Amino acid sequence: MQDVWHLMQQQPWFFLLSVGLVSTCIGSFLNVVIYRLPVMMETEWKSECKVILGQQESNDNNAQTNSKSFNLITPRSTCPSCSTQIKVQHNIPILSWLFLKGRCANCDTPISVRYPSIEMLTAISSLWVAWHFGATSLSLLYILITWGLIALIFIDIDKMLLPDQITQPMLWLALLSAAVGYTIAPVDALWGAALGYLSLWSVYWLFKLLTGKEGMGYGDFKLLAIFGALLGWEAIITIILLSSVVGAVIGSVQLSVQGKDKATPIPFGPYLAIAGWLCLFYGESLKSWYLNLLGV
Structure with a gap:
């Protein structure tokens, strides 16, 4: 690991390339965080309100199972329109959106340009930091x-x-x-x-x-x-x-x-x-x- 870091310090292009690739992938994950974290928080708040108000859910076990199954990792991402699970080859940051011409591979429904935009924004802003401050x-x-x-x-x-x-x-x-x-x-x-x-x-x-x-x-x-x-x-x-x-x-x-x-x-x-x-x-x-x- 130290050898890789030393190479990044000696070769700025390698550091910038690494930051660009990693940040693009992080941008894809940030899309998940931006959508799912508020949903997770709202679910938790509703559950806490029911406890405070003394309202017991009809099926506590199912409620707990559902809350655990929806997080930043699971379930896998799906198309908002047809609910088809997105394949790995269709989930490559920026490139998949361009290759599919901004549409779902299954139902041909337009996919918001916001997703690749956030991936690109993450990459560009991270590269700006890397270029300005170096390795x-x-x-x-x-x-x-x-x-x-x-x-x-x-x-x-x-x-x-x-x-x-x-x-x-x-x-x-x-x-x-x-x-x-x-x-x-x-x-x-x-x-x-x-x-x-x-x-x-x-x-x-x-x-x-x-x-x-x-x-x-x-x-x-x-x-x-x-x-x-x-x-x-x-x-x-x-x-x-x-x-x-x-x-x-x-x-x-x-x-x-x-x-x-x-x-x-x-x-x-x-x-x-x-x-x-x-x-x-x-x-x-x-x-x-x-x-x-x-x-x-």
């Missing part, structure tokens, strides 16, 4: 973070939800990476995580006290805590400003195109994730830019 431990860390962010972005778009099952491991990964010396000083990581969480938590409660409405969810607090743990507390202001501006512009355009009222809630997590991801590369440049813009 280093920091590069591997940021690639893992990138995978988690892609899953969070699309789950938030679909369900207005940032699952703890993803945000909490990412936060611990960020803190442990600081502890072993991959990123910033451990104390800075702790302060960054705490202030990242508390900054949006304070905005949330201030907005709720003034309007009686909830402006964002707790998942957003945890997401900013992750970036605080990775980059330190000084990056928090840059991330909040960038995500707010981008969110306001894109959100307004999106609501206008869709013909929805401006009071319609939109997920903030994707903008926060994109802003934080950009700050991994260009945090200092962005900070200097807006400080110069403000004349500071």
